[in-house]
Amino acid sequence: MYEFELTTQQQLLKEAIHSLGQSVIRPQSLGWDRAKDIDQGFLRNFYTMSSALRGSDNPLEDFNEGPKVRDPKRISNTNRTAAVGAEEMAWADAAIMLSLPGPGLGAPPIRNSGTPEQKERYFSIFRDMSEQLRWGAYGLTEPGAGSDVAGIRTSCVRDGTHWVLNGRKCFITNGGRASWVVIFATVDPSLGRAGHRAFVVERGTPGFSVGKIEDKMGLCANETAELVLEDCRVPADALLGGESAYQSKEGFMTAMKTFDNTRPLVAAMACGIGRAAYEYATEFVKEHYLLGRPLPRYAAIAERLARMARRLEGARLSVWKAVSMADHGVPNAREASASKALAGQVATQVCIDAIEICGAHGTLREDHALLEKWFRDIKVYDIFEGTGQVQRIVVSRRLMEGLERF
């Protein structure tokens, strides 16, 4: 059945985030961007508030309440709710969304492949963060391998009851502050994906250190770190899923499953930023295109606004479709990548156009002039979690059989 209405719960969640975004987050957004950090007090309050809001469809439930037995007849709303929430949070400030305490991108591989003991061990630390905020992270990218996930070179060698890891990871979201990081390594690069293993490496493990904290174009309030593994010894039970999970291509699939779940959410965030920029430009036009603005000039602007709006709407629908398929348990790799490819590009163009409409005013880094920040934030949405090109590879491979490997 077709349905485009949000549930009451989703609507309430959206409204709650919207009003928080409007009155609390946005006024501080630029300050956090400049300080390259988000006030911990805010994050703590936000965490407490979101815990109170938590309902049965909340995506956080899996690690807060432990694994649940789902009723197979009851279709979950989790991914759709998450997409609605992610868009609204990003509308307020995308850097916050990425900085929220919790396992972050590290959650899906543990949820998908972790043993019950691992889930308990790594998720339990997030149950009570009233005293201390904690983060998890996902360490796949390396200086020499990003899109080409199979090309990672971080090595893992079994040594008795331990594994020894060596290598470098780069651009890791919350990597410096994380209590643990899911690190992808290889037993033998020549084996390609079959050689991959995923480990959960805890902060403080000897040989595991944080390298450079990156200075970025946008999303400055969110931490992006380099991680260094030098003869880093981790116990055998840090191997995600245990030995048996790697009899097949499972190691690599662990990495990829993460993306099927998260790509539409990243796309939803892109829509949120794009929508913020679009609304900003619309308000600007209403305020500035007053008396005496001749019709042709107004018409050109209006047309551009209309184009921005319809493209955003289309992108959002592709996100909703992908998450809806996930909620229904239907394979969605193609749609997940399609939504990310579309939203990343559309939202970037919307931000570019929004500045164009506001003109030089849109480039100001002053007061609450957030447009220039959104312009700086948005571009990475066409890059991380698989670049636009990589999404197109995924889509095309699922459209046409027998394509050669790109």
Added chain:
Amino acid sequence: MISFQPTEDQTLIIDTVAQLVGARVAPGVRAREAARGVEPELLAAATELALDGAGYGAASGGQGLGLLTALMIEEELAASDASVAFSLPGFMPFTVFLDTLLSEEPRAQRMPELLRGERLGALAWSEPKPCAERPGMVTTAVTAASGYRLTGEKCFVGNVERAEELLVLAQLQPEAGWAGLGAFTVPQQAPGVRLLGRHATVGLDAACFGAVRLDDVAVGPEALLGQGAALTARLAEAFARYSLHVAARQVGLTRGAFELMKGYAEVRKAFGKPIAQFQSIAFTIADRFIELESARELVRRAAWAWDVGKPAAQCLQWSAQAIATAHELGMRAAEDCVQLHGGAGFIRDVVAEKLMRDAKQLALCGYTAAQADQLAAGLGLGLALDPATSLPTPDTQAVFT
């Protein structure tokens, strides 16, 4: 006969500029951005070579090499750092505008000192808010016994901190709407002129844009450089010429972005081969090259048209087409430059992200693409120049530097 061959002089000049760029411009790109200004030694070196005076006529104290040569120089500079040209006197809008607005005698009197950099000026066109009462500018000029009195606020005024003189556009005849503007020169030191400070902007950090307030500033009758319908036509020409300078910088930036992304794609490996080996990447690079060439030649043809004295309508139309194209394609190239760098493109260690910010800022430093299209459309339809659609909109889309 149609030819795309630079003259020997032009080749020589461009070689000289390329050397300067290699030695002084390229190494300081990030430092310049952090310092939010162009280093004096670089300005001195450029002045010594008289780069920014090359395009002006001998009567103005220039070398008479024409706009086309000037734009070649700017492209060369901007291929490394688009912010540098903004700080060179001959490339500033004040200088370009005065050269266009002044008649022969005052031009010969005033231009040489401007080109020597002995006296800098700034164009005060943009305003923070639209006028809610009537079409036209918020800043007003009222006739007084001894001349005029100017009141209002101007923003996005380039080099406002260094300028000794302002070229202020103000509403002289309120009832005439956009056709009722007047252009005035105002010394920065004049009583009532107050600097409001410098803007922080998304790109071109080394160029300087700021705001200035005028409170009942008195100027003599000689300060008025033009008004009404006659001014509209002159202003359109001045805006078009200046915006062509900016478009040439955008072409330079596009070239910089193109070279950077191409170089990276040739060495960055994924899936066992340089990413340039992937057709989608190779096509992207090819597309950006094709666009770069077309933007550059549009810009050069427009400059050539002004240089050889084609009819104004033709020059304006070709300029408008060049300006819109350069900005559209520049933004795309800069974005692709980030994209082809993957995650590294988003990190400040690589200059790609700066190119993307600068490209956006550049696109707003004169006629925007949309405004240029409207100007061209009007000319294409044979309509009379309507100041409301043939000039940039002061309260929305203009940085003047």
